[in-house]
Amino acid sequence: MAVIPSVVFVALLLYILYLTKKRHDRARVPPGAQSLPGPKCYPILGRVHDIPSEASWLKFYEWSKQYGPIYQMEMFGSVHVWISSEQIAHDLLSRRAPIYSDRPQIPNLPDNRTKGDYLALSGRNETWKRQRKLCQQLMATSAHDSLHGYPTMERDRFLYLLSKDSSQYREYVEQFTARSVARLSWGSPHSAQVLRVTTHGLLETISPSGALPNVISCLRHLPACLSPWKRKENARHELEATMLKDNVQYVHERINEGNAPPSFVRTFIDGLSSSADKAKWGEEAEATYVVGQMAIAGALTIGSPIQSFLLAMLHYPDWQEKLHKEIDEVCEGACPQWADRSKLPMLRAVVKEVIRWRPPVPTGIPHALEQDDVYNGYFIPAGATIHALEWAITRDETTYPDAETFNPARWLKPEYPTYKEPLTLHPNLNGFSQFGFGRRTCQGVPIVEQDLFLAMGGMAWAFHITKKRRADGTEVPVHWNDFTPLLIAKPAPFKFDAIVRSEEKEFLLAQMWESGKGEDDEDEEQQQLRQTIWKDMEKRDKGALAAHEHDDDVSSDRGSETSGVTTDTDSTASTGSEGDA
Numbered sequence: 001m002a003v004i005p006s007v008v009f010v011a012l013l014l015y016i017l018y019l020t021k022k023r024h025d026r027a028r029v030p031p032g033a034q035s036l037p038g039p040k041c042y043p044i045l046g047r048v049h050d051i052p053s054e055a056s057w058l059k060f061y062e063w064s065k066q067y068g069p070i071y072q073m074e075m076f077g078s079v080h081v082w083i084s085s086e087q088i089a090h091d092l093l094s095r096r097a098p099i100y101s102d103r104p105q106i107p108n109l110p111d112n113r114t115k116g117d118y119l120a121l122s123g124r125n126e127t128w129k130r131q132r133k134l135c136q137q138l139m140a141t142s143a144h145d146s147l148h149g150y151p152t153m154e155r156d157r158f159l160y161l162l163s164k165d166s167s168q169y170r171e172y173v174e175q176f177t178a179r180s181v182a183r184l185s186w187g188s189p190h191s192a193q194v195l196r197v198t199t200h201g202l203l204e205t206i207s208p209s210g211a212l213p214n215v216i217s218c219l220r221h222l223p224a225c226l227s228p229w230k231r232k233e234n235a236r237h238e239l240e241a242t243m244l245k246d247n248v249q250y251v252h253e254r255i256n257e258g259n260a261p262p263s264f265v266r267t268f269i270d271g272l273s274s275s276a277d278k279a280k281w282g283e284e285a286e287a288t289y290v291v292g293q294m295a296i297a298g299a300l301t302i303g304s305p306i307q308s309f310l311l312a313m314l315h316y317p318d319w320q321e322k323l324h325k326e327i328d329e330v331c332e333g334a335c336p337q338w339a340d341r342s343k344l345p346m347l348r349a350v351v352k353e354v355i356r357w358r359p360p361v362p363t364g365i366p367h368a369l370e371q372d373d374v375y376n377g378y379f380i381p382a383g384a385t386i387h388a389l390e391w392a393i394t395r396d397e398t399t400y401p402d403a404e405t406f407n408p409a410r411w412l413k414p415e416y417p418t419y420k421e422p423l424t425l426h427p428n429l430n431g432f433s434q435f436g437f438g439r440r441t442c443q444g445v446p447i448v449e450q451d452l453f454l455a456m457g458g459m460a461w462a463f464h465i466t467k468k469r470r471a472d473g474t475e476v477p478v479h480w481n482d483f484t485p486l487l488i489a490k491p492a493p494f495k496f497d498a499i500v501r502s503e504e505k506e507f508l509l510a511q512m513w514e515s516g517k518g519e520d521d522e523d524e525e526q527q528q529l530r531q532t533i534w535k536d537m538e539k540r541d542k543g544a545l546a547a548h549e550h551d552d553d554v555s556s557d558r559g560s561e562t563s564g565v566t567t568d569t570d571s572t573a574s575t576g577s578e579g580d581a
């Protein structure tokens with residue numbers, strides 16, 4: 001019975017603390033300034049009850065239309081500032097970078113600012129500065145050498161697999177991104193599957209809609225024996241640490257044998273051993289995590305726009321036709337290569353428009369403000385979490401007229417505000433708002449640019465991407481904007497057919513598999529063989545086929561969160577008879 005008075009006492013205490021803090025906050029607003037507008041916040045809770053667990057960015061966007069391009073709200077006592085204008089994001093995060101470049105603490109990963117494991121989540125401290133510099137150095141070396149051709153190798157493998165079974169598209173897309181970045185990081189794709197598992201776990205650990213302590217922050221104080229989130233994160237972190245150390249050891253062994261392929265780690269080891277200025281390169285233990293961070297970022301993010309590209313091609317078949325035309329004319333039947341990029345402005349426009357239309361990081365990665373500030377007469381308190389709401393920034397009608405429409409022409413025609421010449425260079429992803437602001441901008445743009453150009457160009461070269469049809473000729477519907485809720489958002493599964501555009505292309509795809517596959521692909525080949533036999537059997541079984549034609553369940557595959565291939569016989573790629581035109 002003593003429980004009820006205790007609860008009342010704690011609630012009263014929290015309320016008094018809240019009122020005291022409120023009075024203190026009000027006293028900090030300098031004369032002539034006022035608080036930012038925003039939704040009315042309730043004591044302690046703020047507006048946490050209003051934030052949906054799915055697609056939270058839509059709610060924040062809705063508020064931006066009500067309260068303006070910069071507004072404030074509270075969640076459990078923390079102030080959150082949401083910016084929906086690129087100009088304001090630049091004014092604050094870039095022009096006032098000295099005080100806007102910190103990161104907030106993540107309740108479910110409380111040492112994120114100080115430990116130095118993930119530079120994207122580190123506070124603005126010496127470790128972050130050192131790591132960011134190393135990251136830049138490693139990236140520049142690889143970018144200079146066109147990423148050593150790894151994305152092309154993996155793209156060729158990916159296209160072949162997709163041609164064999166498009167129902168597994170999420171699996172193959174994630175294999176492509178993880179294997180490309182694993183090669184770049186360590187010179188080999190062998191750890192790509194473990195990388196996928198640990199990175200997805202990290203995404204859950206840090207996402208507001210992932211682990212509960214990120215919403216109810218007091219839960220972070222629970223000891224590990226009472227916290228399933230802590231136990232899960234500890235196990236994940238251990239797996240990740242082993243993988244990262246083993247991979248660096250692997251590179252050392254290859255170097256000792258004299259057959260180490262180029263990689264970030266090899267660049268680091270070579271640089272350290274040959275440089276007079278060892279301090280410039282730092283410690284190997286730290287570089288292990290810097291490269292780990294690059295691999296994590298690469299494995300996590302790039303799959304999202306590749307899947308959104310498929311969605312765009314299904315909803316906008318006219319753009320698919322235009323893309324086919326450009327690629328066929330410029331590449332004369334060959335699959336687009338990175339060296340062709342200056343001649344393929346429409347493909348680059350499609351890449352950029354996919355990212356604008358469906359931002360992969362719709363809420364942005366938050367910054368933290370280190371000192372009280374005043375912007376245009378509005379007070380922003382130190383400690384506030386500052387979000388550049390990428391979803392809203394891409395929907396600003398003055399920059400992106402008719403923003404809901406997927407329209408690559410906005411990057412190609414002078415009548416649009418985003419048009420820029422020369423078209424041999426523009427559009428490209430450098431400086432695009434979707435990669436952040438100021439001193440915390442994304443370090444991976446050269447990888448994103450090349451992976452997306454090759455994957456989207458390759459798919460457009462190889463396939464007609466079409467909606468599936470039922471036996472009665474009606475289309476199986478494809479969702480418009482159903483995305484996963486974590487920090488990096490990906491389209492929910494949908495069904496489609498990827499029809500190889502000609503027999504010649506089917507032949508070329510088989511050749512590309514031979515050159516793109518790795519030593520570790522024996523299992524994949526066995527799987528392909530089993531599936532081919534299975535499909536031949538299925539074709540003979542007309543009854544089974546008819547039953548499948550009525551199936552319009554859009555959640556067909558097991559998704560990107562796990563590794564391995566399922567046997568969905570409903571959605572297969574086949575060779576069409578349309579020819580190359």
Ligand code: HEM
Pocket residue numbers: 119120121132135293294295297298299301302305360361364365366367434435436437438439440441442443444445447448
């Ligand atoms: C479509 C793919 C990607 C998107 C949309 C994306 C977007 C972003 C965004 C929005 C930020 C935060 C910027 C800010 O705080 O203002 C960021 C940071 C970062 N990204 Fe990416 N990124 C992508 C791929 C990659 C890749 C492939 C790498 C590999 C190196 C990478 C490495 C990083 C790093 C290291 C940071 C942290 C920078 C810092 O905090 O100093 N990203 N990215």
